Amino acid sequence: AQSVAQPEDQVNVAEGNPLTVKCTYSVSGNPYLFWYVQYPNRGLQFLLKYITGDNLVKGSYGFEAEFNKSQTSFHLKKPSALVSDSALYFCAVRDPLYNFNKFYFGSGTKLNVKP
Amino acid sequence: DADVTQTPRNRITKTGKRIMLECSQTKGHDRMYWYRQDPGLGLRLIYYSFDVKDINKGEISDGYSVSRQAQAKFSLSLESAIPNQTALYFCATSDPGTSGSSYEQYFGPGTRLTVT
Numbered sequence: 001a002q003s004v005a006q007p008e009d010q011v012n013v014a015e016g017n018p019l020t021v022k023c024t025y026s027v028s029g030n031p032y033l034f035w036y037v038q039y040p041n042r043g044l045q046f047l048l049k050y051i052t053g054d055n056l057v058k059g060s061y062g063f064e065a066e067f068n069k070s071q072t073s074f075h076l077k078k079p080s081a082l083v084s085d086s087a088l089y090f091c092a093v094r095d096p097l098y099n100f101n102k103f104y105f106g107s108g109t110k111l112n113v114k115p
Numbered sequence: 116d117a118d119v120t121q122t123p124r125n126r127i128t129k130t131g132k133r134i135m136l137e138c139s140q141t142k143g144h145d146r147m148y149w150y151r152q153d154p155g156l157g158l159r160l161i162y163y164s165f166d167v168k169d170i171n172k173g174e175i176s177d178g179y180s181v182s183r184q185a186q187a188k189f190s191l192s193l194e195s196a197i198p199n200q201t202a203l204y205f206c207a208t209s210d211p212g213t214s215g216s217s218y219e220q221y222f223g224p225g226t227r228l229t230v231t
Contacts, residue, residue: 009155034219043119043205043222044158051218090157094218101146101165101209102173103220107157 002027002095006106013081014114021076021089021109029097033074035065038088038108047089050074061085081113118142119223121206127229128196136191136226138206146209147189148220149173149181151202158205164189196230203227 003026013019025031032051036044048059050067058064065076074091091106119140128134138147145166150158150173160173162181170181178200182190193200206223 032218036222041225043224044207044220046219046221049219092220101163102160103148103207103209105150105158107155 002093002098002102002104004091004093004104004106006089006091006109008109009107010110010112012112012114015083016080019078019081019085019111019113021091021111023074023076023091023106024072025074025091025093025104026072027093027095027098027104029095031074032094032096033065033067034092034094034103035059035063035074035076036090036092037061038090040087044090047076081111083113083115086111086113119206119208119221121204121223121226123226124224125227127231129231130197132196134193134196134228136204136206136228138189138191138223140187140189140206140208140221140223142208142210142221143186144208144210144221145186147183148207148209149179149189149191150205150207151175151200152205152225153202161191161204193228193230196228198230201228201230 005024034049035047038044055067088108092103122137148163149161164170164183167183180192204226207220209220
């Protein structure tokens with residue numbers, strides 16, 4: 001079955017330190033992977049995606065993510081966290097072999113960046 | 116102007132009332148979706164539509180209905196609202212995902228619905 005897991009409900013990091021938000025997935029075929037960010041009282045904003053090609057993808061606001069097929073993971077990273085990065089982050093997958101028009105979301109990870 | 120808009124942004128209603136949430140988009144996408152967000156549960160799919168004649172149930176469609184009035188408009192109705200339908204509701208769009216398309220979803224700002 002198609003699914004996305006975000007094993008951490010919350011991640012705490014100090015400003016200036018690197019951050020990682022974890023995501024693992026389960027799909028039938030080669031996944032299309034996405035990260036979104038949600039600020040309070042706002043909709044989800046697209047950060048980055050992996051479709052094919054280079055396993056390291058770069059996105060908005062200095063974020064990047066690494067696709068690891070053997071570990072079925074797509075962790076979100078940033079070398080130096082900012083207080084303004086504090087938000088709720090969602091990982092999502094689109095399965096081209098099962099139902100390409102459905103997106104499967106993780107439960108979200110709240111990122112807290114402290115000054 | 117926002118590409119995906121939702122009205123109303125906030126709504127408080129009473130148990131048993133009928134309520135409609137509306138979504139409009141200017142992205143020209145065929146695919147439209149309705150999700151609800153509850154704390155700790157992420158986004159759960161209610162309904163999705165490929166075009167005005169193709170509507171599909173998601174994982175939590177009970178108690179909800181939808182109408183695709185045009186390519187750009189997709190409405191969600193709660194025929195008889197109940198308190199456990201209190202949630203944040205999002206509309207989203209996407210393209211078919213064929214070669215050359217953007218693949219990701221685009222979300223509206225959300226409607227916060229409270230059923231008392």
